[in-house]
Amino acid sequence: MNLRLHVWRQRNAADSGRFVTYPAADISPDMSFLEMLDVVNEGLIARGEDPIAFDHDCREGICGTCGMMIDGQAHGPRRATTACQLHMRTFHDGDEITIEPWRADSFPVVKDLVVDRTAFDRIVAAGGFITAPTGSAPDGNAIPVPKTSADLAMDAAACIGCGACVAACPNASAMLFTAAKVSHLGLLPQGQPERYARVRRMVSQMDAEGFGTCTNHFECEAACPKSISVRFIARLNRDYLRAVLTGGGEPARVEGGAG
């Protein structure tokens, strides 16, 4: 099939950027969206034009590297599907497709469709972990975990950190991302000791990164390639409220010992 692409081109963070239109000819329905871009790029290279920069790595929907707005939708029209797993059979001959980077102040554009998502790493560094230094662990079966908790934790842990939730949110909020990690760890017995400190620190880092607030549009869940549920946001809010009200998670003051 033959398509027309309107692609956001931006040389670097300082450049203001613009849409450029390219034809995409002889596209097979079996190609993935990124393979279609590969074909377009081969054509650009042949003509001596700078190929379109886009992030990608695993191309199987798990690493979270790819991500772009396709016709105004994060990762494109197919539910629960990353851009790399979107196949061209979703489109029709003659379609015009608009392709843009994630748009969020906390995700500055690096080049074309590539953005900087290191803010997510900093949210995790602030508290998105269980402190369990290597070597300190008890036997794996010493702490039984109810299957329902493990399964629900896994639902939250399936987040691939792609940033689609932020890109889809009218406020560019990172609540779904943060809530998924808070819930994953907070649902497990191992995660209890740091539960309230974790939620405080992660939320405060999220705010410091300039992500917007959540006003319950729920576009994030619709855009999430892993269908992470917004119910985890409610869970975060509950934990956060309790942490703030009870001072939970504040480090206890260390008193000098008696000797």
Add this chain to the structure above:
Amino acid sequence: MELRANVPDGPIEKKWDKHRFEMKLVNPANKRKHTIIVVGSGLAGASSAASLAELGYNVKCFCYQDSPRRAHSIAAQGGINAAKNYQNDGDSVFRLFYDTVKGGDYRSREANVYRLAQLSVNIIDQCVAQGVPFAREYGGMLANRSFGGAQVSRTFYARGQTGQQLLLGAYQALERQVGLGKVDMHSRHEMLDLVVVDGRARGIVTRDMVTGEVEPHVGDAVVLATGGYGNVFYLATYAKGANATAIWRAYKRGAAFANPCFTQIHPTCIPVTGEHQSKLTLMSESLRNDGRIWVPRKKGDTRPPPQIPDEERDYYLERQYPSFGNLVPRDVASRAAKRVCDEGRGVGPGGYGVYLDFADAIRRLGESVIGEKYGNLFEMYERITAENPYRVPMRIYPATHYTMGGLWVDYNLMSTIPGLHVIGEANFSDHGANRLGASALMQGLADGYFVVPYTLGHYLASTKLEPVGPDHAAFEEAEAAVAARVEKLLGVHGTRSVDSFHRELGKIMWEHCGMARNEGGLKSALGKIPDLREEFWRDVKVLGENEELNQSLEKAGRVADFLELGELVCLDALERRESCGGHFREEFQTPDGEARRDDERFSHVAAWEYAGEGRPPVRHVEPLGFEYVHPTQRSYK
């Protein structure tokens, strides 16, 4: 070059404990004075960087993705082995050790494999403590599944996303250290050279992939955890960015490269659909627990699968290997698929595919049970092929998936360059000539959490290092070499894209050095690859500049290295005149088509030494002894 394995003496089950006691320790106050460079943030890199930082070392960690969480370990689906014997089905450290040595077709080092099996149990404990949401039984205990090459159920898993969850555990531990200021994380940085001072690894040179800046990084030791080199075949289950550059540069600086021809072809991948194909997608081997593999008995039978009655189907694995059936090791399953397709009995467009059928399992267990076990894999399959595997059998075909070869390391995981440690898939590892499923995750984490934190300390404690700075001549030389190479790539101004060279190399490799190899084919590949390389440097077209995000330039550097490495892989395959594991030489097979090892002449590791531009590399051997698992012809019948 001398290959000293440094295996401690004593009985195998005591070696690691004894060694741990005998190794020197770095006193806690001194750890703070050492900087360690860890290249890679996959299971091996992230676990080692976090563990070393926890011990007090200053760590600089590098990855080429925009976040360490995206390392290709994230894509591992099926599971991780551990000799917990939670199922009470007769598993033990010795059995895991035995299975791994046998599965590797007796081409691995016994002492290393034994240690790996011992540490496997600690890995599960560590990961559970970090909050890895492993699958559980209703009683709250950890669940297990079976994997190829084993008759016990010892594989731990987190749905079909085990690698993701293990990596996120390690990544979170790593980020915790980043937050504490103990790890300095450099993402979007590609290592382009290793710096050796007075014979010891003292640092690396990287290119900042956003600004193009070439930067020196000085340390007291370097750990490479940069993954496998399977993208030398172009089409593979690897991430698109996976590369051999770090290990190849280290090889050219003096690290021996062991068993490069030991590459693994995974039997269950989605078949190729056309020329545009950029990568191949794995369907986890765990599917072989419940899926039955078959092709029509008749050649060229194009009826849709439901119309082919049972007696006209050939469940060829169950027929040929009754005791392991669909769960034979990967190399055996892959070759069997190739054989039936070469006979003209393959299915799907192009005839290079076999069925993986769940109809019986769905009848027996119900769709919901199958959905719970494999739902996400089925969805992935449907997204790619537009076929519903609950209704029609999957079509699968083998694809390049893993590299057992890699930089040679001793028992301490140190390469032939003192101070350069290599862990995870990047080393030549514990898998011999064939890796069993669910064992790579185990090895990466054993190396990173539990081996290198000790052995690297021992190296530092027993070595006197002179202070060096980034102005040292060796750093300046390496930086200049990196900059010159970038300039050279940008200066060719040829006519062919980087991808077109990579594809062509991949075709040569797959055809002559893939599932079946022979002397004629390998010799022809050894003729073609240098020609292609020469054409690359004459005619490659890399647009843009260095001082920007330039994905063509990144790819060009990687492909340039694959064009050299590919030749070494073929050379190694040519020199290893036997069949073993994933290395199948057609000249060396049993009458029923199984791999025929030659223990008299090839019970060794082949480690190649770089001899300089234009000179043939030198082949060294490390003899392998088998005291505990006696080599026999592997049989899964």
